[in-house]
Amino acid sequence: MAKAVSLPQEKKLSTKNKKSARAIALATLIRVLQDGSYSNISLNNSLQGAHLSQADKNLATKLVYGTIQYRIFLDYQLHDLIKTKLSEKYLKPLLLMSAYQIFFLDKIPTRAVLDEANKLAKEFGKQHSGGFRVANGILRALTRRGKILPPEKDRFKYLSVKESIPIWLVKYFVTNWGFKRTASILQSINEPAKNSVRLSSLTNQRQTLVALTKLGYEPQASQLAANNYVLAHGGIVETTLFKNGQLTVQDEAASLVVDAFDFNGDEEVLDACSAPGGKTVQIAEHLTTGQVTALDIHEKKLRLVRQNATRMHVADQVKTKAIDARKADEYFSGQQFARILVDAPCSGLGLLRRKPEIRYTKKKQDLLNLQKIQLSILDHVSHLLEENGELVYSTCTISLEEDEDVVKQFLASHPNFELVPFELSKIGTKTGMLKILPDSYGSDGFFIAKFKLRG
């Protein structure tokens, strides 16, 4: 439980600003938890017109994402203390947000959380409503009682509440990786995501590293990817290093996907699911006379691919086309690509650390629905690969349905393809498939399979 210690950064903020940050967080949480809005869109909209200091923006962001991330845990803390129906819409989000601060933000004194909750209840409640008294009573009872967890012998429920993961997902993980590994994965996905960048291979990497060090980013070479570095803190997109295309934000495991190809530089490459273009630009960096054709089903998202390509100085190597990859063989004829990447739409279970909502929005049936789309994309683009060409299939999920099972089914229906082992600079695979679980290196969870079309 949080102790009543002072928070220097909090103290520096004016009371008015503090209240605004919390009011914005609460308004966002009401929209997300009660109205089903997307947290990132909702929060960005609220922050845009808010004129908050950077510290207050950070606080509002932390409150929104932290409350969403720990919703199951927080609900459990509150469930037996809420004895009446919460008639006003703001009350439950306010209780969850306050409980989040009490249990997870050690530097905010409990006293301050209660005072702020009181003010917010008066601001958000109806006139003459007693909502603030209800909130106050529940939060005081919560601070008196402290944290509770289900009995450890109820293993699934215990893990579900402790790590704030739906029971179906805990069971799914335990079925595939056993209890001990599941506990390790779940614990790791609640840790903050690393700030990983990939240095452009077209610019002077030594100079970039020196500049990063001077700016206090303390770059540490990635354990996984050749050109990636883990930074001590965020904010890199505001720097000229990012704006000038000397580096880009890319997870360490995500960077391995393109490294699985062998390039000569003159190839025609198809990137079937390309937006926002992280891997497209990485492919393009390998090309001299070759080109990469970047598809995405959403025209709007291709703008991001073009922006990325321009920023990273590879626009001449990149063409974009809004096409459903399941119809790619209607637009392109013959075996015209030497390399094809299918970085498929997936459940994103490897991104649980980065995107706290995924754990609540994904259902087991989604894994099979997505598998159908993934197989269909693979099938339709596979006709476009030249003989001896390379096809890489990747996902940012760890579900077997979308990874190993897709590979198995694709090979069964395409006997002219075979898996090929690949060696990357820091990691390799003899099977042609590489699965990175989120607790192995603290990266995103990823799956990569490399196929070759027999000549």
Ligand SMILES: C[S@@+](CC[C@H](N)C(=O)[O-])C[C@H]1O[C@@H](n2cnc3c(N)ncnc32)[C@H](O)[C@@H]1O
């Ligand atoms: C995992 S993301 C790709 C990330 C991207 N490769 C990168 O590195 O930045 C999957 C992308 O596939 C797109 N997508 C979904 N269904 C598609 C389809 N049928 N055809 C083409 N693109 C599709 C989505 O819009 C999304 O941008």
